[in-house]
Amino acid sequence: MYNEIKDIKRIVIKVGTSTLTHQTGRLNIRRVESLVKVISDLKNMGKEIILVSSGAIGVGAGCMGMTERPREKVAKQAAAAVGQCELMNIYAKMFREYEHTVAQILLTKDVVEVPESKENAINTFMKLLEYGVIPIVNENDTISTKEAEFGDNDTLSAVVATLAEAGLLVILTDIDGVYDSNPKEHDDAKMIDVVENVDDIMDVAGGAGSSLGTGGMITKLEAAKIAGEKGIHTIIMGGCNPKRLYDITSGKPVGTLLKGDASK
Numbered sequence: 001m002y003n004e005i006k007d008i009k010r011i012v013i014k015v016g017t018s019t020l021t022h023q024t025g026r027l028n029i030r031r032v033e034s035l036v037k038v039i040s041d042l043k044n045m046g047k048e049i050i051l052v053s054s055g056a057i058g059v060g061a062g063c064m065g066m067t068e069r070p071r072e073k074v075a076k077q078a079a080a081a082v083g084q085c086e087l088m089n090i091y092a093k094m095f096r097e098y099e100h101t102v103a104q105i106l107l108t109k110d111v112v113e114v115p116e117s118k119e120n121a122i123n124t125f126m127k128l129l130e131y132g133v134i135p136i137v138n139e140n141d142t143i144s145t146k147e148a149e150f151g152d153n154d155t156l157s158a159v160v161a162t163l164a165e166a167g168l169l170v171i172l173t174d175i176d177g178v179y180d181s182n183p184k185e186h187d188d189a190k191m192i193d194v195v196e197n198v199d200d201i202m203d204v205a206g207g208a209g210s211s212l213g214t215g216g217m218i219t220k221l222e223a224a225k226i227a228g229e230k231g232i233h234t235i236i237m238g239g240c241n242p243k244r245l246y247d248i249t250s251g252k253p254v255g256t257l258l259k260g261d262a263s264k
């Protein structure tokens, strides 16, 4: 299976705030540098990469001197406006060092629900990839409303993978894969290597005594389901060492692979 995965050309990589930032909310520069370097190298190998990056609110809050992540809606929107700018500035600068160009795409849920805007988004992704640009996507947190918000970037990354017709979605997170029970509570918790059918795991996640639903795992599984229905495979893996992305391109197992199957 990993032999098939290693040849997939178009990959969406999702990275979350906890992977990108320190506890202080400021950017984890070493980690981001490593991620940028590996992605640049994957591009040089001939892969097409779309990066779905969170961190706007977290980084913005840090820049604005807020001592904790804002809870109030307008403060979140303001922090996102500051942080998105800062994030893109850093990504553009770091990717430029490896001679790669980035583009910013900010989406709201209604964009993909209105056929004309959806088509515009698809066309833009395709054109950017044709030109070898790395699209960096986030939710447009400043203007998205309750009715029109993805809410989390896991769902957003799955939607992006379907719009861009990717073959693989990689979700980088703070745990090294999907476990059969909460590894923080159960010493004997085992990581699941391959999931044939996401629905089986959803049941585990929803069942009593399981903590798969904590730490945002449920939204990641839902993302894998959305992607899987379009035949896109998902890998959920730890993001603390971005070099492990090379395992995917060398056909080595990493994290949890959730198989996509468009016929389901």
Ligand code: GLU
Pocket (backbone or CB within 6 Å): 016, 017, 053, 054, 055, 056, 057, 058, 080, 138, 139, 141, 151, 152, 153, 154
């Ligand atoms: N769009 C939010 C941000 O950039 C993050 C949402 C999420 O973490 O899923 O801060």
